[in-house]
Amino acid sequence: MHAMWRGSVSFGLVNIPVRLYKATETGGIHFRQLHRDCRTPITYKKFCPRCQVEVGQDEIVRGFEYAKGEFVVVEDEELTAFQGRRAETIDLVQFADAGEIDPVMFQSAYYLAPEAGGKKAYRLLWKALQASGRVGVARMTLRNAESLALVRASDAGGEVLVVHALAWPEDVRSTGELPYVREAVDIDANELEVAETLIRQLTKPFVPNDYRDESRVRLEAWIAERRGEGGTEKPGVQATGEVVDLMEALKKSVQLAKQAETSQPRKRRQRKTS
The missing domain is CATH 2.40.290.10 (Ku70; Chain: A; Domain 2)
Structure with a gap:
């Protein structure tokens, strides 16, 4: 490191x-930009449009623009x-x-x-x-x-x-311009109770290693297929639907959470050996 x-x-x-x-x-998968005709990676050059020349790193200085086109130059040593x-x-x-x-x-x-x-x-x-x-x-x-x-x-x-x-x-943006967050909304007591039940049902100790970048895994597998013959299958996209009945969706979520909990195999305690 x-x-x-x-x-x-x-x-x-x-x-x-x-x-x-x-x-x-x-982490994740990083793509590079290529020239479509020859698949050569594209390079980026630092160019001065006034002098019409490519500029090396030793020719570049910091500058603060205090007015349009007017700069104060600041050297690294000065800063x-x-x-x-x-x-x-x-x-x-x-x-x-x-x-x-x-x-x-x-x-x-x-x-x-x-x-x-x-x-x-x-x-x-x-x-x-x-x-x-x-x-x-x-x-x-x-x-x-x-x-x-x-x-x-x-x-x-x-x-x-x-x-x-x-x-x-x-530097933290104000929430003043966010839409709808300040509008009054009537929350039914039963809906709130079911939502709180769902939170309790899904509450457990946070273990970071329980999570992984599933999108990265799928993308790696898809790229591996593309490298082989006939690998043209597109990555799967999960369908999303509009929630029509909030209470019904909450109840189903609680039911699914209970099913997931009961279906998980319990870890057996390992006996200590001396």
Whole structure:
């Protein structure tokens, strides 16, 4: 796993040297664009329309457009110098209950791992967060952009500190323009009771490994068929229908949930052997 950032976590007067790793990766099937005639992958060139030349990476600079066609040029070194210490530090500025942070603010997730000299301080922070049930709110600079971040203790696969980049409050879109969400709707008490029954029926501990990307599996199988002779079958598309009777649909959903529960084979308990 490649570390994408090295710096420190500032915890009061304690600085914990750490490395930052991306916690997730983009899976699924990726398609490339080809020239239909010869099936050669299409390439993209960075081109200056004014000079009519292809531009190399060393000829490109950052620019902020403050007016139409007017830019302020910012060199990478200038931006790093301006950001100063924040460019390499995750500053914990407060602690809070995780439930106080709206999940809509959550963006990318990262793992933190300590450097050799920061193992004890890293473990101390992890244990303190775990015992308190709190999360840390921090300021973090990544790829020359400062963001809010949440730091939490995770015990999935080890005692690991996880960082979630958060959107700034001003970047979260308002729900004011969403249609119908503020209209009053009469909910029948019986419908609500059946809906709550369905929720209870489908409630169980969340185990991530119980889920897989079924669409990816089907697509891989379809592509494998296409590579063989006569493989021209299209991927299956599930039909959808309009729900006419809400109560009837809820009752059938509860019935199906019960049938699914009773049809699942129960796991036998393994006897312990000494």
